[in-house]
Amino acid sequence: MTDYSILIADDWTDYAVLDSGEGRKLERAGGYTFVRPEPQALWRPRRPAADWDKADAVFAPQNGGDDDDAGRWRFQRPLPERWPLRWRDLRFLSRPTPFRHLAFFPEHAVHWRFAQTHLRARPAGAPQAEALNLFGYTGLATLACAQAGAKVTHVDASKKAIGMARDNQTEAGLADAPIRWIADDALTFVRREGRRGRRYDLIILDPPKYGRGPNGEVWRLEEGLGALLDACAAILAPGGAVIVTVYAVRLSALSLAAAARDAFGDDGAWETGEMCLPHAHDDRLLSTAIFARASGLAGASPP
Ligand SMILES: C[S@@+](CC[C@H](N)C(=O)[O-])C[C@H]1O[C@@H](n2cnc3c(N)ncnc32)[C@H](O)[C@@H]1O
Known part of the structure; x- marks a missing residue:
């Protein structure tokens, strides 16, 4: 269910x-x-x-x-050119980008809390949690995971986006946090990690509708999502969690959850639905994206 x-x-x-x-x-x-x-x-x-x-x-x-x-x-x-903002105790930089954004997606905060809760709930003596943030953009999910004590691998095709994420790392006072910044195509990177036998305790994916890897690899969500979810399922550690978000695509949240469960399995507590922003002066909700997420997943078998 x-x-x-x-x-x-x-x-x-x-x-x-x-x-x-x-x-x-x-x-x-x-x-x-x-x-x-x-x-x-x-x-x-x-x-x-x-x-x-x-x-x-x-x-x-x-x-x-x-x-x-x-x-x-x-x-x-x-x-x-840019100015500091704060989500809870995470400081970062906002700016108007040429692609209409303000260099962060505010509705994503609903997943930063989930990620932090999952990463902090490790049994005493467990090795440091490892998180993977794919299509990581300006790095706020990455930094939220680092704040929760995880080692984080951040992947984005754009060196410019990674530059902004690194500026946010400094702004957040997390310059010494164990973060790997990787400019690569998300699917290529995940498949490579699979061949290396790497495992992650949390995987966050925020794939755009359309994008390109640094070597011209074409990403189209409707065509590539299934393969990407499968590749991610193959590197998820037992008991791991996944968060997938999708914007601006004709796709129901229920379909997204069904595709994610198909890849990651039925274990774990699955949740799907809409991510919304409240209005400051009335009770309307602005629904901006759909998501599927789960924790307590079976994960991949050991390498
Ligand atoms: C955060 S996603 C966009 C999702 C977003 N919330 C939206 O409005 O659709 C955008 C990021 O994905 C990156 N990106 C696009 N194609 C990629 C690919 N093939 N591999 C890795 N990163 C990619 C872009 O550089 C950008 O920083």
Whole structure:
């Protein structure tokens, strides 16, 4: 049985959705406010237009605000290149990126807590936990795992994203944490780890709809997800946990969970559903992604 959950990222103080509607959202990240496209916001905004008009920066999409990332920022007042934010006691840097993002996905916080709880729940005397973060982007899940005392392997195809993640490592005060930063294609890396007989206690995957490895390897979620989940299942340690998230793809959370269970097996406590952001001034929820996750999995047999 898989539990269906609506996970709400409600433990932010430095980030908030102030309003949403008509395909956009108005957000605060630290002391700055932003308007970005939000295809899920099919309803009307509730805050006065003046609140939206005074946003510090607006991302204008080229293609009318669908899931395409193309577009450009219009700054209504000068902003620093980047500025510090905090999730609980994890400090990191936010900035407007050319792909409309603010260099972090706030709804992912619902999985950072899960990851930390899993990694901290190790029996006394067990070896240091090993976590693998695939498509790791700016590294917040990696740093959350490092905060929980794990050795972490962070994989991303983009050296630029890894550079931002390393800046976050410094900002978080985790410069000495045992983190391997690896610029590679996620599937190629996981298969190589399988051949080496490596095992991980936690695997986090946040695959984009479409991407490229550093050597031009093409990643398409609908075609590659099954193979990637299988390759991950082959390197999961007994009792391990997995977290898979998917954005902007026509896929039900139940299908995602079924695919993940197919790869990792039926042991463990499976949970699937939607990841949501609360609104600061009303009780609407903005659902931005789907997930499947489980802990207590059988894992792969020893190498
Ligand atoms: C975090 S994922 C995007 C998931 C995201 N939450 C979304 O909106 O779809 C994006 C990261 O995956 C990386 N990436 C794309 N293709 C990749 C590949 N084949 N192997 C490893 N990393 C890849 C990108 O460099 C980027 O940092």
